[in-house]
Amino acid sequence: MGDFVGNIMLGFGVALTPINLGFAFVGCLVGTLVGVLPGIGPVATVAMLLPLTFYLEPLSGLIMLAGIFYGAQYGGSTTAILVNMPGETSSVVTCIDGHQMARNGRAGAALTVAALGSFFAGTVATLLIALFSPPLARIGQSFGAPEYFSLMVLGLIAAVVLAHGSITKAVAMVLLGLLLGLVGTDGQTGGARFTFGAIILSDGIGFVPLAIGVFGLGEVIANLISPQHRRDLLTSKVSNMWLTRDEFRQSWPAVLRGTAIGSVLGVLPGGGATLSAFAGYVLEKKVARDPSRFGKGAIEGVAGPESANNAGAQTSFIPMLTLGIPGNAVMALMIGALTIHGIQPGPQVMTERPTLFWGMVASMWIGNLMLVVINLPLIGMWVQLLKVPYRMLYLAILLFCAIGVYTLNNNAFEVILTAVFGVLGYVLIRLECEPAPMLLGFILGPLMEENLRRAMRISSGDPMIFVERPISLGLLIAAGLLLLVVALPAIRGKREEVFKEG
Amino acid sequence: MKRLTLALLSALSLAVGGAAVAQDKYPSKPVKIVVPYAPGGATDITSRLFGEQLKNILGQQFVVENKAGAFGILGIEEMARARPDGYTLFVGNVSTNAITPILFQKKFSINFERDVVSVTRLAIYPSFLITTTSGMDVKTVKDLVDHAKKNPGKVRYSSAGVGSFPHYDMEVFTRRAGVDMNHIPNKTGAAGMINDLVVGDAQVAVLNSASSAAMIRAGKLRPIAVIAEQRLKEYPDVPTLAEAGYPGVGTLHWQSMFAPANTPKPVLDTIFNAIQQAAKVPALQEAFAKQLVSVRPSDTLAEAVTWHKNELATWRKITSEVKIDLTE
Structure with missing residues (x-):
C-alpha cells in the first residue's frame, strides 16, 4: 500500500508539471476535434505529430499522444450518437441505442451519460492499473492461441445477443461478417482468398470502410429515401441536456458493470479493448428487466458500453507498455514514439522507467478529467448541430466520410468500398437486419480462425488442447452456458422475451 | 498553420522568382516520401528521421505518405508511376523491395527492375x-x-x-x-x-x-x-550466426531509398549528397544507435544500384532453393 501511494505521488509529481499539463490539454482538445469529425481519425493526426515527439521528453510526447487517443474516443461517441457514424470499432455499439436516444430527443442525456460514464470508468481503470499492473500483465501473458480461440467462441455467441430482431437474421449477419472477414491473405499459408485476383484486396477489407458504409452511409440513404417525418424526429424535440432521475437510476449500475467488464478485457493483448464495448452491451441487455427497450434508446445501452470501452482503452495500456502489443493503430504509433527514445516496451518498464510509467498512469486520470471539462460545455453545442437541416448536414457527413476514409490509408479504393457498403447498409435496413452482429463477426471471425489453426498446429492436430488448458476450458464453459441462456427461451416458446423486438 | 504559411511562402517565392528558378534548383517545393507501411513502424520512423534532416539540409518539407498494403506493392507502384522529378521518393526495406519483387513479380502492374531505381541504402538492422x-x-x-x-x-x-x-x-x-x-x-x-x-x-x-x-x-x-556483420557491443557474449557455424545464413535487414527510374541524375545527386550529410548528424545517429541500428548509406549512386541488383539476385537464389508454396 505504501508502494502504491508512493508510486501515485511520483506519477502526479511528473504529470502535474505545467508543461505536461499543457501537453495533456492540447492532446485532449485535438483528439476531441478529430474524433467528432466522422471518419477523420486520430491515426493521421498522431502520425503528423510524431516527428514533434522526437524533440519532446518521452513522457510529454506520450501524454500528448494518449490525450489525442482518449479525446478521439470521446469525440467518436459524439458522432455515433448524433449522426449514427462510428469512427472507431469501439463506438459501433454506441450507435445502436445512442442514436435512438438522439431520435427521441435525448441526445443531450446520451452525450452526458457517455461523458460521465467514461470518466468514472477511466478513474477506476486508472486505479486498477496503479494497484494491479504486475498481476494484470501476467494474465495477458497466459493467453496463447487456444485461450484466444475459446474467447472468440464466447464472443461470437454473445454477438447473437446483440441483435434485437429475429435470431435467424442475427446468425445470418454474424455469418456474413465472418465471410467478409475471410477476404485477403490467409495468415497460415500466405494464399489469397476471395480477392478475385485484385491485389488491392490482398490485405482484406478494412474495418472503417465497412463500419462507416454500413452504419453511416446506409443511414444517410435511408433518411433521404424515407418520408420527411423520419428526419424531423431528430430536429423537433431536443430537450434537456441533463439526465432525468429515472435515467440516472438506470444508468449508474450499467456504468459499474461496464467498468468492470472493460477493465478485465482491456488487459488482453490485441483484441481486448475492442471486445469490451460489445461485451458491455451484451451484458446490459442480459441483465435488463425489460430487454425490449434495447435498440429503441435504452440509456443503459449507452452507459454500459461507453464505460466499458473507456475502461478497456485505459487498461490496454498494460499490454502496450509491458508486451509492446498495441490495442489499435494509435497505440502502435505510441510504441513508435517510444522506440525513437530507445524505450522498448517490456515487463520491466515499470521498474526501469518508473517516472514514465507512473507519470503516464497519472496523466490518464488527468486527461479523463480534462475531457469531461472540455466536453460537458460542448454538449449543448453539438446538439445544436442536429438543428442543421438534414439536406445540408448529409452533404457534410458524406464529405467528411470520404476524406476520413481516404486519409486512413491514402487509398481511393477504400472510398469506393465505403460507397458499396453504404448500399449494403441500406439494403440491410430495409430487410431489418442488424449490422452490429455482422461487424462483430467481421472482427472476431478472422481472429477465431487464425487462433484455431495456430492452436491445432501447436498441438499437432489434437483438439484436446482446448479443454486441457484451464483458462480455455473456462471460457468454453462460459460460452456453453451463454448458448444455453440464448436457447432456453426459444425452447420454452418465450423467445420474444430475449429477442422479439428485444 | 505552419504548413499553410509554408505553402503560402512557397507559392509566393514561385510567383516572385519565376518558373525558371523552380526548374533550376531542386527542391523548390515539398517532397513526398512514400512509405509502404502504416505509421509507427521501423521503416516509417526511419523515413521520418531522415526526412527531418533532409528538411534542414535542403530547406524543403519532406512529407511522409503512408501507403500500406499488398506486401508493399501499392506504395511501390504509386512511386514508380509518379512524375520522375525527384518530388516523389520511396523508403522501403528488404521485404518490400527485394522479396516482394521476386515472390510477387506477377502481381505488379509495373516492371519493378525497369521502373524503379535504388538511390541509397539508409540503415541496417541486426x-x-x-x-x-x-x-x-x-x-x-x-x-x-x-x-x-x-x-x-x-x-x-x-x-x-x-x-x-x-x-x-x-x-x-x-x-x-x-x-x-x-x-x-x-x-x-x-x-x-x-x-x-x-x-x-x-x-x-x-x-x-x-x-x-x-x-x-x-x-x-x-x-x-x-x-549482423559483427557482434553487437551491447551483447558482447552473443556470437554472430556465422561464428556459431552457420555462415551465409540469415538476412541483413536493410532499409533503402528508391525513386522512379527516370529521375534526372543531378536531382538524384542532390538527394544522395543530402543523405550522406544527414547520416553524419549526431542527433540522427543517436536516435538510430538507441535502436541498435547502424546508419549505412551507400558509397556512391552507382554502388547503390549494383548493391540492390545483388540483393535481388540473392533473393532470387533463396526463393528458388526454399520453395514456399503460396497457394493462389
Whole structure:
C-alpha cells in the first residue's frame, strides 16, 4: 500500500508539471476535434505529430499522444450518437441505442451519460492499473492461441445477443461478417482468398470502410429515401441536456458493470479493448428487466458500453507498455514514439522507467478529467448541430466520410468500398437486419480462425488442447452456458422475451 | 498553420522568382516520401528521421505518405508511376523491395527492375536468433540444433508471416542444420512474435534485436546468435550466426531509398549528397544507435544500384532453393 501511494505521488509529481499539463490539454482538445469529425481519425493526426515527439521528453510526447487517443474516443461517441457514424470499432455499439436516444430527443442525456460514464470508468481503470499492473500483465501473458480461440467462441455467441430482431437474421449477419472477414491473405499459408485476383484486396477489407458504409452511409440513404417525418424526429424535440432521475437510476449500475467488464478485457493483448464495448452491451441487455427497450434508446445501452470501452482503452495500456502489443493503430504509433527514445516496451518498464510509467498512469486520470471539462460545455453545442437541416448536414457527413476514409490509408479504393457498403447498409435496413452482429463477426471471425489453426498446429492436430488448458476450458464453459441462456427461451416458446423486438 | 504559411511562402517565392528558378534548383517545393507501411513502424520512423534532416539540409518539407498494403506493392507502384522529378521518393526495406519483387513479380502492374531505381541504402538492422526461456533450456545454437534433433517437428518457430524474411531465415537455418521444425506464422509482426515466444506458442524465432531488448533484460527471451556483420557491443557474449557455424545464413535487414527510374541524375545527386550529410548528424545517429541500428548509406549512386541488383539476385537464389508454396 505504501508502494502504491508512493508510486501515485511520483506519477502526479511528473504529470502535474505545467508543461505536461499543457501537453495533456492540447492532446485532449485535438483528439476531441478529430474524433467528432466522422471518419477523420486520430491515426493521421498522431502520425503528423510524431516527428514533434522526437524533440519532446518521452513522457510529454506520450501524454500528448494518449490525450489525442482518449479525446478521439470521446469525440467518436459524439458522432455515433448524433449522426449514427462510428469512427472507431469501439463506438459501433454506441450507435445502436445512442442514436435512438438522439431520435427521441435525448441526445443531450446520451452525450452526458457517455461523458460521465467514461470518466468514472477511466478513474477506476486508472486505479486498477496503479494497484494491479504486475498481476494484470501476467494474465495477458497466459493467453496463447487456444485461450484466444475459446474467447472468440464466447464472443461470437454473445454477438447473437446483440441483435434485437429475429435470431435467424442475427446468425445470418454474424455469418456474413465472418465471410467478409475471410477476404485477403490467409495468415497460415500466405494464399489469397476471395480477392478475385485484385491485389488491392490482398490485405482484406478494412474495418472503417465497412463500419462507416454500413452504419453511416446506409443511414444517410435511408433518411433521404424515407418520408420527411423520419428526419424531423431528430430536429423537433431536443430537450434537456441533463439526465432525468429515472435515467440516472438506470444508468449508474450499467456504468459499474461496464467498468468492470472493460477493465478485465482491456488487459488482453490485441483484441481486448475492442471486445469490451460489445461485451458491455451484451451484458446490459442480459441483465435488463425489460430487454425490449434495447435498440429503441435504452440509456443503459449507452452507459454500459461507453464505460466499458473507456475502461478497456485505459487498461490496454498494460499490454502496450509491458508486451509492446498495441490495442489499435494509435497505440502502435505510441510504441513508435517510444522506440525513437530507445524505450522498448517490456515487463520491466515499470521498474526501469518508473517516472514514465507512473507519470503516464497519472496523466490518464488527468486527461479523463480534462475531457469531461472540455466536453460537458460542448454538449449543448453539438446538439445544436442536429438543428442543421438534414439536406445540408448529409452533404457534410458524406464529405467528411470520404476524406476520413481516404486519409486512413491514402487509398481511393477504400472510398469506393465505403460507397458499396453504404448500399449494403441500406439494403440491410430495409430487410431489418442488424449490422452490429455482422461487424462483430467481421472482427472476431478472422481472429477465431487464425487462433484455431495456430492452436491445432501447436498441438499437432489434437483438439484436446482446448479443454486441457484451464483458462480455455473456462471460457468454453462460459460460452456453453451463454448458448444455453440464448436457447432456453426459444425452447420454452418465450423467445420474444430475449429477442422479439428485444 | 505552419504548413499553410509554408505553402503560402512557397507559392509566393514561385510567383516572385519565376518558373525558371523552380526548374533550376531542386527542391523548390515539398517532397513526398512514400512509405509502404502504416505509421509507427521501423521503416516509417526511419523515413521520418531522415526526412527531418533532409528538411534542414535542403530547406524543403519532406512529407511522409503512408501507403500500406499488398506486401508493399501499392506504395511501390504509386512511386514508380509518379512524375520522375525527384518530388516523389520511396523508403522501403528488404521485404518490400527485394522479396516482394521476386515472390510477387506477377502481381505488379509495373516492371519493378525497369521502373524503379535504388538511390541509397539508409540503415541496417541486426536480428537475433532468439529462444524462449520457459520450458526449453537452450543456451547456444548447438543446444538448439541438438534439442530439435531429439524432438523432430516438436520445436516451433514464429515468423512475421508466410514468405517474410524471418520465415526464409528459419527455413534456410533448419535445412542447413538438418532439423525439422514447425512453423507458426504471426502476421502481426514483431510484437506478436515476441508474445508467441513469451506465452509458449512458439519457442524460437529470428527477431529484430532492438524489439527484443526489454524481454531479454526481463529474462523471458535469450538471444543465442546475432545476424549482423559483427557482434553487437551491447551483447558482447552473443556470437554472430556465422561464428556459431552457420555462415551465409540469415538476412541483413536493410532499409533503402528508391525513386522512379527516370529521375534526372543531378536531382538524384542532390538527394544522395543530402543523405550522406544527414547520416553524419549526431542527433540522427543517436536516435538510430538507441535502436541498435547502424546508419549505412551507400558509397556512391552507382554502388547503390549494383548493391540492390545483388540483393535481388540473392533473393532470387533463396526463393528458388526454399520453395514456399503460396497457394493462389
